[in-house]
Amino acid sequence: MEATSIQDRLFPTMTCFGCGPANPRGLQLKSYVADGHVTATFMPWSEHDNGLGFLNGGIIATLLDCHSAAGVMNEAALQGWEAPPGALLPFVTAGIDVRYLRPSPLDRTVELRAVIVKSTEPEIVCDAELLYDGKTRATGHAVWKRWRLR
Numbered sequence: 770m771e772a773t774s775i776q777d778r779l780f781p782t783m784t785c786f787g788c789g790p791a792n793p794r795g796l797q798l799k800s801y802v803a804d805g806h807v808t809a810t811f812m813p814w815s816e817h818d819n820g821l822g823f824l825n826g827g828i829i830a831t832l833l834d835c836h837s838a839a840g841v842m843n844e845a846a847l848q849g850w851e852a853p854p855g856a857l858l859p860f861v862t863a864g865i866d867v868r869y870l871r872p873s874p875l876d877r878t879v880e881l882r883a884v885i886v887k888s889t890e891p892e893i894v895c896d897a898e899l900l901y902d903g904k905t906r907a908t909g910h911a912v913w914k915r916w917r918l919r
Contacts, residue, residue: 774799775807775839779846780857787835798832800839800881807840809881817875824873824906829899832881833909834865837895840883841913844893853918860893860913873899873906891915 776788776799783789788798800809811832819825838858845851845859852859873879880900887894897909 774801775843776800779842783857785835785838787831788838796828796831796835798835798839798881800836800883802843805884807836807843807883809836809839810878811881812878813873813875815875819875821872822875824875824879826867826869826907829869829873829907830865830867830909832879832899833867833897833907834862834911836881836883837865837897837909837911837913838862840885840895840897841893841911844885844888844895848888848890850890850915853916855918856916859916861916863892863912863914865909865911868908869906870908871904871906874901877901879906 776790781790784792786795789795800807813824817825817828841860850859883895883897886896893913895911898905899907
């Protein structure tokens with residue numbers, strides 16, 4: 770596994786709440802390339818409570834979106850698909866289908882995995898999952914479109 774996160778390597782000035790290294794009040798998600806997929810871990814904060822003692826669904830969706838972003842931006846970099854002038858990223862989320870399969874702990878570190886399932890210059894599709902205790906807790910099927918300035 771590489772020593773520098775995808776976020777720190779490819780978009781260090783990003784202020785995204787979920788994955789922006791330049792947002793000190795954000796989640797600071799750090800994703801890494803490992804054996805054909807992208808991986809990360811995340812320790813929820815007590816503020817991420819869904820009101821029932823589990824990880825909030827909105828935070829889960831953010832983690833899946835931002836972790837898929839790491840996979841997509843890594844793929845774009847490997848393919849040489851750069852951001853257009855004046856843009857920070859070469860692709861943007863067009864949609865993400867999140868499925869909540871079982872509760873996720875609020876007081877334990879969760880794991881994220883992402884894999885690219887389709888890669889063309891106009892569109893990259895990434896499947897991501899949030900896991901705890903060897904079980905998938907939530908999945909995200911994310912479609913990313915090439916960023917084009919108009």
